[in-house]
Amino acid sequence: MPRFRLIGKIKKKHLLITLLLVVGAIVYLYRAPIFSFIQDRLTLEIRTIREVVSEEGAVISVVEKASPAVVSIVEKKVILNPFSGPLSQEQGIGTGFIVNANGTILTNKHVVSDQDVEYSVVTSDGKQYEIKEIHRDTLYDLAILKVNASGLPTLSLGDSNLLKVGQTVVAIGNALGQFSNTVTRGVVSGVGRGITAGSVFGGQTQYIDDVIQTDAAINPGNSGGPLLNLSAEVIGINVAMASGAENIGFSIPISLIKPVVAQFESDGRIIRPFLGVSYYLITENEAQLRGLPQGVFVQKVITGSAAKKAGVRVGDVITKIDGKEITQTNSLAKVISAYNVGDSITLTVSRKGKILTLKATLREAPTN
Structure with missing residues (x-):
């Protein structure tokens, strides 16, 4: 019996040596691809860590510059x-x-x-x-x-027309009206949205089209704060959050605001061309589902406005201005803002199935 146990031990020892030699041979023969795989894995992990650290550093830099x-x-x-x-x-x-x-x-x-x-x-x-x-x-x-002040720190205004969905953004604001300079980070979730905005603290509400959607948390009190890119440039003015939902906030694209600011600094007041309608945007999807023309459905015509004098009526759908189609991304507000007070424009209007062409001369928007 002892002899058989000794032979068994010897066989096991030989088997282990053989296995080690085989494994060693395989490693030697395939050393290049194995080492390459390990190197690639290490490189990928290092790159990932660097990217995370780099993005965190960028966000911190934005906050330090903007706050x-x-x-x-x-x-x-x-x-x-x-x-x-x-x-x-x-x-x-x-x-x-x-x-x-x-x-x-x-x-x-x-x-x-x-x-x-x-x-x-x-x-x-x-x-x-x-x-x-x-x-x-x-x-x-x-x-x-x-x-009345001088020497105040300022923010630079960027170009919201260059925004890409998925781009990292940072929001800074007075969250809930009491936590000043609260910072949140997210991405651009969408562009060309239409919303009705108001304040939870009271005041007016207003329909706004062509806004930026972001998942950066925008809480009550954040309204009016900047939405920033990673260059610390303002690309939007935070305007609203979706009630009853999480991580759905909206900002007014800064490229729509920059001409207003430049004109204000020049003239000391806001001068706006004014068509004079309240409206609801009919999107392409809604138009297809309901069999309606795409454009803006007129809900109200302001007395004495350019629209009133041109003959626009409640229930009309304005589909084009000077041949430019009214869409989610080419909103009525954006099209009108490209004109000056006193300019004449041609409205293409759908009224009860008929297409009409109306001429309007833009007036200056009222102060309030």
Whole structure:
């Protein structure tokens, strides 16, 4: 019995040596592809780590550059306390950002829509400035504010026409009206969306088309804050979040706003060409499903406006302006903004199945 056990041990030892020799031979013969595979795996992991670190570094850099130019919008109200009498109450209601060192600030119109209260801004270093002027845009949910200051930090305005779906973006704002300079990161989820925007703190609502959709969290109080690319350039003004949903926020493309800002800095007020209709956008999909023409369905015609004088009626669908089709990405607001006050335009209108051509002369938009 001991002899058989000894022979068994010897056989096992030989078998192990043989296996090691075989494995060694295989490794030697295929050493190049094996080493190449290991090298590729290590390179991929290192590259992935570098990309993550690089993107994190880029986001941190954006925040450091942009935050000093982001401000909180504060509303001051006088309330009546039955025991102590009138009390002054301040509440953070939104966000803005500085675009000119002499005190020009951009925000949303719905943030400062109440004309019976006083507004101020608080900078990232805690300084408070009373807002001296509020210029409200009639076309977009935009307000341009002025404060008496100089040497303020500013943000650069980028080109939202270059945006790509999936591109990384950063939002900064006064979340919930109390957490100033809150930072969130996400991507561009879509472009050319249409929404109805308003403030949870009260005020007006407005239909806005051609906005940017992002999954960067945009909370109440973020309205009016900047949406930034990784070059720390503003590519949108945060305007709304989808109620009843998560990670669906919207921003007004900055390329639509830049001409307004340039004109304001030149003339000291917002001058807008004005057609004078309230409308609902009929998208291509809706047009196909309902058998309607694609364009804007006119819900209201403003008395004395260019549209009224041209003969536009409620229920009309404006499909083209000077031959340019009205679509999600080529909105009525975008087309009109390319003209000047006093320009004549040709409207192609669908009315009860008939195609009409109407002439309109654009007027200046009312101040409020």
